[in-house]
Amino acid sequence: MLISTDPQIWVGALATIAVFSYMYKDNPAWRVVEHAYVGLTAGYTVGYQFHTRIKPTIMDDLIGRGYWSYIIPILIGLAIYTRFSPSLTWMARYPLSLWVGYGSGMVLAFTVPPMMGQITGTFRLFNSFDNILYWLCVVTTLMYFFFTISRENPVVKWGAWAGRWAIMVCLGAMFGNTVIYRYNLLLMRINYLLIDWLEMGAL
């Protein structure tokens, strides 16, 4: 059996083992890696945000391409920090107001068409078992969330009961797929340990 001589792979492998060790019980190795991870993530995020957001906007757009009008939104954005000064805190309301207005406008303009597509997608001909089942699942699931009509009404009662089953089937499918996703994560780590670190490969 060979073993990697790359220090970077050794660090990754030891960190992986330290994280796995938590499954046995809390221990110092796990805590060292946990703290290092939190610190590294914070540092990395700040650095990455600077290089992918702030630097391109200032260096490439503002200075490089002469988009001087960007100064206005930058100044408005910086006004959010006036919250730290009680006498100037009123200025922080402007970027927030703009952000809320922008968000609302975008939602109103662009969210409706996809939602309509979802609604019209449920209009189906009753010409197959799949279509009938699909329609029943949609209607009964919606009935489960009827809170203004008493469940004593037999239509709502049995509809909600069927809707509950439809929801549970959907959650079951989501659970199964979540397990698969987690297995993929585990597989990536075990591949890393066995193939990248121990260089065992498929035998």
Place this chain on the structure above:
Amino acid sequence: MERDNEQTFWHKMLAIDRRILYSIIFVFVAYIVLFPIGLPVPISAHTENFYSTVEAIPEGGIIWLDCAFQEGSWGELGPMVEATMRHSFNNNIRVVLSAMWELGGRMAAFALDNVLEDPAYEWVEYGEDVINLGFRPGGAAAVLRGATRDVYETYAGVDHDGNPLDDYTLGMEVERLHPDYVDFSVVYESGSPGGQDWLQYVTEPTGLPMGIGIIAMSIPSAAAFVDAGQYEAMIPGGTGAAEYELLLDQPGEALAAQDVLSVGMLYVTLLIILGNIAWVATKDD
């Protein structure tokens, strides 16, 4: 006395130490990584449909692939991106890569490097047959809306590595993220922003058809959009990526993972059945 023993067994089952369960999983996965079984992988209708959709793009056409994920989802989404690129290059379809996520640009570059390492794709020329626009700051909504009007302006005239788009034929040819310039688009999504943002800001306003490559966890929610015809096609999770590799007859990372996933799911199913039996057997105690 016999009943007491039986109850003790099921009680023990319910109280089984989780470390034993984890160890079994670990041993299983490690064993299968080293000794692959080669279980069969049937092709699902979703993957078949995705394959046909890409197959229908005319030779010389353009497909736009957006990486809305980062390292944690590479196991499932990375092989999909690579398989789609291979499929496109096999059919002489040109590829534009972009990223709604900051680290997505790197994921796209990594996938491209992996594909170009294959001698079969030595002929692929960066800038001519493929280009990676990477990530642009400003929020998915603004960037996507901008790209539908002017790709060059939105991406500040540079690719993922900061090289000028003017130097690349493909970079200058795709003026807009629009059906006039692009034949099909695919979003590889592991969260938000993702396919729904693309649907809202690109597909609905411009009519550019889109497909989705999705992590297994989100298949049920994405399937609703496929059923409604809003997503034209879907690659469902790592299993879908493996099916795609099979359809291309180019086995890769995803196909190699299928044994682990199949055996792993069998193990979890077994535990759920045993857990339920144990619960029923002990619920009166």
